[in-house]
Structure formats: structure tokens, C-alpha cells
Amino acid sequence: MTGPHEEVRELLGAWALDALMPGDETAVVRHVGECEHCAAEAARLRATVRHLDGPAPPGPVPDPDPGPRGLSLALRSRAPALRTAPHAAPYAAAVAGLRALLAELDEHGPWGTPVVHEWDVHDTVAHLIAADEPLARHVDRNGQAPAAPPAPSGPATPWRVAWAARTREVILRERARTPAQTVSTWRNQAAGLLSSRAAHDPELAARTVLLTGGRLPVADHFLARAFEAWVHARDIGTALDLPVPPPPAPHLWQLVRFGVRILGPALGPGAPPVALTVSGEGGETEWILGSGDDPVRAQLVLDPVDFCLLIGGRRAPGQVPRGMSGDASAAENVLTRAASLSWL
Structure with a gap:
């Protein structure tokens, strides 16, 4: 039978690639905070991945030997964004930033803190699940062309009314689940969008589709998702007195042009x-x-x-x-x- 030490060792490579499921990530964070050997191995693997990814962006140089406790905190820092085509890069970065922010909160953290629209932190993440759904329905995990929307069964509902109703429905559903479960659902849905062909193929993303009241290229719908993820991350950060920086300048200008x-x-x-x-x-x-x-x-x-x-x-x-x-x-x-x- 394998113990926690061996189980975490098997997960360290996936952690270095930022490819862990939320439950596994929690186990890794907890273990490396207590195990000096695994902390050193985790630091070595992450350094290798960063070397293969190319030069690090400008900014403070990380502690080369943070130690087990320091690495435990480093695990909660900004996760690297998945690589995509330029039109989806702002969304990938916004998702990575929000993930890093939510990682600051433990299971008993201030999830009930009021944020915006009478939503607390938990509700705001639930809203993002609902908000990302229209685009997620149009690109499957393999990134195939947008699927045809279901045929309407009656008079068309104004999109803002439908949007508000779906948000209420998802928030009520997620309130019966733990914050960790809600975050996992949001992360998995976002990962599906970012792994789709539409996030990597500009030609596919140039096709227009009607979502949330606007007929826009799929590329612009990705920018709308980036816009919303960043704004709500900023809402959460403001409520919790945690700094949330604006998007990097190239992404910010993509949002401006959008x-x-x-x-x-x-x-x-x-x-x-x-x-x-x-x-x-x-x-x-x-x-x-x-x-x-x-x-x-x-x-x-x-x-x-x-x-x-x-x-x-x-x-x-x-x-x-x-x-x-x-x-x-x-x-x-x-x-x-x-x-x-x-x-x-």
C-alpha cells in the first residue's frame, strides 16, 4: 500500500505542468508544506518547466530555495495560463488569475463575504459557471465547430432575462454544494473552453455565433469571457481586500478594442x-x-x-x-x- 508521500511524489510532475485536479492540488499543497524532500523535488520540477517554457516575464525573481513552507505559499501564487491562440489568451490569463485568487481561500474562508449584485464570493463563482455556459455549449472539449443551438420551443426569451434566470438557477444549485466543488466545476468548464480547437484555431474562431444577445465571432466571445472573469475577480478582490491587477497590457488592449x-x-x-x-x-x-x-x-x-x-x-x-x-x-x-x- 502506498502512503501519502508516495502518492504526492506521483503527482508532482502533473503539478509542475499545472494539470492537477483541485482535490489533488490540495493534497500536494498540504504535503509539501510538511515534507522537505517533496518540496525540493516540486521546486526542481517547476523550475524545469519554466525553463522549457522560455524566459520568465519581468518581475521579482522567486526565491530559489523557498523551503517547504515557502513552497506551500508559492503553490498558491499565480498559475501559468494555458497557451492558446491570441484571441483566447486574455481569457486564459483571467482564468489563471482568478484561480490564484480563489486559492487564497480555504474551505472555511470568507466565501460568504458580499461581493456584488447581492452575491457573495461563492455565488460569484457560481455566476461565472452560468456565464461561461453559452460559449461552452458551442465548443466541445475537442474544439469542434460550434454545435447548433437547441430549437426554440416557444417565443424567444430576451437574452438578459434568460441570463438572469440561468444565473439564479445555477447559484441556487451551487449553494447546496461546497465552495471547493463550485470552484472545481468552474475550473473544469474553463479548461474545456481553453482546450477546445476554437481557442487555438483563429480560422474556426472567426466564425460568428449568436450568444448572450450578440452575434459576434467566436474570438470576440472569448474576449467577453476574459472581460467578465477579470471584472468579477476584481470584484472578489475588492471585497476581500486582496489586490487584483489589471490584465497585462497586450490583453488589456484586446479588451479595449473589443x-x-x-x-x-x-x-x-x-x-x-x-x-x-x-x-x-x-x-x-x-x-x-x-x-x-x-x-x-x-x-x-x-x-x-x-x-x-x-x-x-x-x-x-x-x-x-x-x-x-x-x-x-x-x-x-x-x-x-x-x-x-x-x-x-
């Missing part, structure tokens, strides 16, 4: 034209929003994080920091319309 793509049509062809400049880490880009037949009426300058939080409903139109000139009503129309797009 936000502009959905904001432009939402303004309508008759909206007074406004020059929107988003300027911050990673560069500066300008778009002309509204009618293309009239002279620009106003200039609006926003930070990329503030722009995303405005689209995500976490910045009020009248309170978001901005630079503004020209017709104030035209600029305010853009801000108000951007905030109204939030489905989060």
Missing part, C-alpha cells in the same frame, strides 16, 4: 461623432464614434482600465476620469451608452 467594437454600433448611425482616445500603458489609439457624415463634435480621452471598467459597469459615466473638450453632451452620450452595455 469594447470599442461593441460600443460603436450601439451608439447608432445618428449619434454625434466623438473622437475617443484611449491612452495609457501600452500605447494610445483614437477612434471616431458615431455618425461618419458630420464633423467631430467632441474629444474624449480615457485610460484603458477606466474604459474597460466603464464598459463593465464598474465606473459611473459621471465619475470616470476623463479628458474632454468640445460638445459636452456628445461626449457624455458616449460615456452613458458605454456604461449601459454592461451585462456583468
